[in-house]
Amino acid sequence: MKRSPNSLEDICLDIIADNIHLYVSYSLISDLREDDDAICGCVFKDPNIFLIQPISEKLMNRLLEKKILSNSTLYLFTGRNTTLRTVKIKDIRVNKGGMMFLKSHKITDLECTSMKTISIVDIIDCLSSWSIQNLSSANFAKCHFMDSSNFCYMVKILSFNKLRSLGLAYTELNQFCFNMICTDLKFLERLDVSGTYITSLEPLKNLQHQLKSLVLADLPNVNNLASVLSEMYKLQYLDVSIVDEKVDDIDLGQSQVAQLLQFKDNMPSLISLDISGWKEHIPKDVLYNFIMTHPKLEFLGIVFSELMFEPAFSEQQYFQYPHHLVISGLGNKDQIAVALQRYKDRATYIQKALYHLFQITNRASPEPFPEMFELVLPVMENHPLVFGVQMAATACLYNLTKGELSKNIHPNQLSKGINLTLNAMSNFPKEFQLQKNSLLTLYNDRVLLEVSFNRSKCAVLVLDALCKFSDDNVCRMAAAICSILASKISSRETSQLGSKIKYMSKLLEMVANRVKNELSDITLKFTLSALWNLTDDSPDWCTVFVVKDGAVLFLKVLQKFKNDSTIEPKVLGLLNNIAEVTHLRQSLMLNELINELYGLLRSDNIDVSYFAAGIVANLASDGDENWIATSHTREEMLREIEDAIMQWQVPQSEMVAYRSFKPFIPLLNIDMDYRVQLWALWAIHHVCTKIPKRYCTMLKEEGGDKLLHVLMNKPESPKQIRTFSYLIVGILEENSI
Structure with missing residues (x-):
């Protein structure tokens, strides 16, 4: 890093x-x-x-x-x-x-x-006269000469009489205009006419005294290639590669490139040679001899050529390996890295390069390759709608970030990679393996907790994948990711998720299946955590939970997995969120649930006892007239709350995190039963002692400090109420709040 x-x-x-x-x-x-x-x-x-x-x-x-x-x-x-x-x-x-x-x-x-809505001629018309004369x-x-009137005025390009570099690749450039370009543009040093309609290179002889760079990709059957290029004595950069697979299907016969390479004395100034895509037409000995007779050569492109796997070009320990060359291909990691850098616009090359990168990085004990991660991002960004590229790229990103490997990648690059992964998920929602690759990358603590990315968008995409696919691994990862994301997005964003009932239905279905099969696995725990965090400060999610009979289901969870300390706090934490929503409290007034809560208040596990008390406190805050459960009276439950609180030992670490104290404000009302107040005060005191900077500010901003002063100064308040209020006010003062 x-x-x-x-x-x-x-x-x-x-x-x-x-x-x-x-x-x-x-x-x-x-x-x-x-x-x-x-x-x-x-x-x-x-x-x-x-x-x-x-x-x-x-x-x-x-x-x-x-x-x-x-x-x-x-x-x-x-x-x-x-x-x-x-x-x-x-x-x-x-x-x-x-x-x-x-x-x-x-x-x-x-x-x-790649301008599809404006012609080259119209672009030239928009230039100033100074620009035309000095360009x-x-x-x-990948633009077109044809204007809106279907008039193709190619010769307008000749107005750039001081032009030194011209790229017309994959345009309608024909032989006639090519002849004029080579004749009239006398200062040309760099020219790219790949994939055009030219048939003869003879006009290039007019530029033989100055041409330094020439790109002739996807022109396998052009005439005079070997004979004309042999006269280009100043040529430094030559690209005669094949990119288009359809072009490669043409019966090429004896390769003109092979003929060109047999002339050992031609192109003496050559620095870069790209013959990628010529799979079977260039003998190894011919190429090797050419390299040896061109000492200035620094780059060799042999992607898709069988030569890229030859030891002479792929194994640096091989006695004939040309160490002075940078080689692009698919034969080893270094070749792949060069290919990813040089061919960002060639989707077929990129897809294969990523496939071979995946093979290299798909090991039980992978090595950190942060530089390869950075090379994947631009090509992934360049081809967002090419499934083959995105599929291979998402697989590579996972291999390059799994486990501790993500720590070797700069946060800015990791952030970009995650956002590109989300784009891939969005563009290909029905592709199972791509979605799974993406979830594998996201299923990483550093990514979810430390990296900057659009978490709200991520939550939607992950929940969509969860709903679409029933694969156990997908369900486990999606639930785990959502359990963390839900605590990192705003209440407004959480509520927007809650408007899609299918999300709640799927999560509850996963819980129900595990209750039915009595399966207490990691997926159940992740799912319960996700539901707990999604319902936090989100009445919309809470409402959907109740509508979908979530309360009855969660009662069954408590009964089926009794005394399971990894499950009970999550179930009770969610029910606590439901109890905070006034109009949903009656849905929790189930005799069986009240019975369970009565017993859980006495739990030796403070997490369990705390959340059970929170549920009861919220239900009891509505008064006797709204307590409709008959298994235990409101007074019985309140006495149990007081007894439980008096026995709690303050835990060393933060037991719970709150987005807001707003649900506590009604519980601190001056006329509220003191045992309800006691639970709320204990909770506020607990989090304020653990993270005072965050929670003291929150308490002040939401007006809780004023209620504390009222309770503290009210003579009729029980001693424990005044004591807790005094302690919390003291913490506020210590932190200058």
């Missing part, structure tokens, strides 16, 4: 991006071309804001990462408030009006990729 904390600049950019609506207002933008529809654009509330170039560019990138960039938000980046030189936009829905912000900037580097780098990969 050597990574430093996020910089103040990064934190500020995140906050601004996440709360962009606080800093902007919306205005109808009219300074667009006449043929464009007007748009409602964002403008900064403070018109005098001006962001310097690095901040402007970083804010745009942050909005893009968070999927907030749109026609409206792009208008923030006009020249009035920002300055841009580099613009990178990918896969957003935007029209020509939205891109007109480019007009007010002097752009030197432009990257607009150094342009990348329009």
